[in-house]
Amino acid sequence: MKYRITHSTLYHYSQPVGLCQNEARLQPRNVAYQRCEHSHFDINPKPLDLRERTDFFGNRVAYFAIQQAHTQLVVTAISDVTVLPKPNRPEQFSAISWEQVQTWLRETPLSGSGQQAEFSPELFEARQYVLDSPMIPISPDVAQYAQASFVPNRPLVEVVHNLMGRIFNDFTYDPSFTTIATPLADVLKFRRGVCQDFAHLGIACLRAYGLAARYISGYVETLPEPGKARLVGADASHAWFSVYIPDTGWLDFDPTNNTMPLEQHITLAWGRDFADVTPLKGIAFGGGQHTLTVSVDVLRLD
DSSP states (O other), X not given: OEEEEEEEEEEEEEEEEEEEEEEEXXXXXXXXXXXEEEEEEEEESOOSEEEEEEOTTSOEEEEEEEOSOEEEEEEEEEEEEEEOOOOOOGGGSOOOBHHHHHHHHHHSOSBOSSTTOOBOHHHHHHHTTTSOBTTBOOOHHHHHHHGGGOOTTOBHXXXXXXXXXXXXXXXXXXXXXXXXXXXXXXXXXXXXXXXXHHHHHHHHHHHTTXXXXXXXXXXXXXXXXXXXXXXXXXXXXXXXXXXXXXXXXXEEEBTTTTBOOOTTEEEEEEESSGGGSOSEEEEEEEOOSEEEEEEEEEEEOO
């Protein structure tokens, strides 16, 4: 499946901004089932400095600075992405139990013994996603909510499927309830939130039982209702989570839609939580009050 993704962010300031410096994580990753064929930025005013790097998690990060006075900033990222089919039948996944994975992550040495010992980057990467992170603190309440899914000797894939379904059924999608800064404890207490919150909750539940889970930011193709025209720019950023299973790799789960992401999900970046993958952030000198408008369009090309 081929897509063209147009993600546009508009800042309007009440007073001129004399200088701003920004980081954008708006260029899709190249991963096993996804190729970013082309990606570029259209930034107005034109930045004096624009360069790209790769962050600790392997995400593409564009840095840019604008040193002329402006009252409006428009940042548009346009990317062409090919998403390949993924396996989604349970029998294709490992039957390893969640207890076995927990033990493997906790007790397996990072390297073997003897002169031929080799460092295990796979295990090293997975272990960092077992720990608490700034936006996902582990609490007794989270562990208690997750407990119903962690049946003894249950395959980890079945545990996560069950957990995903419970979050989908127990929580109400409510964009008016949370903000980026809403604590996970409030989401759990009031059973409301958005995709970011549900991804954080799923990750917290898995980490509470010593498992590795990471936050995925991206996009999902939305189709119009039958007989209605497709609305350009009406899509939105999306979020889900991924769990690590030895000998299988990372498997994605979308609790907002109660599904395993396939060809309609486009991966943008990943990290420990939302703070690691914020699409656009920066510092502006001046500006007074500002308004923010975001438009996302996911267009199927084939």
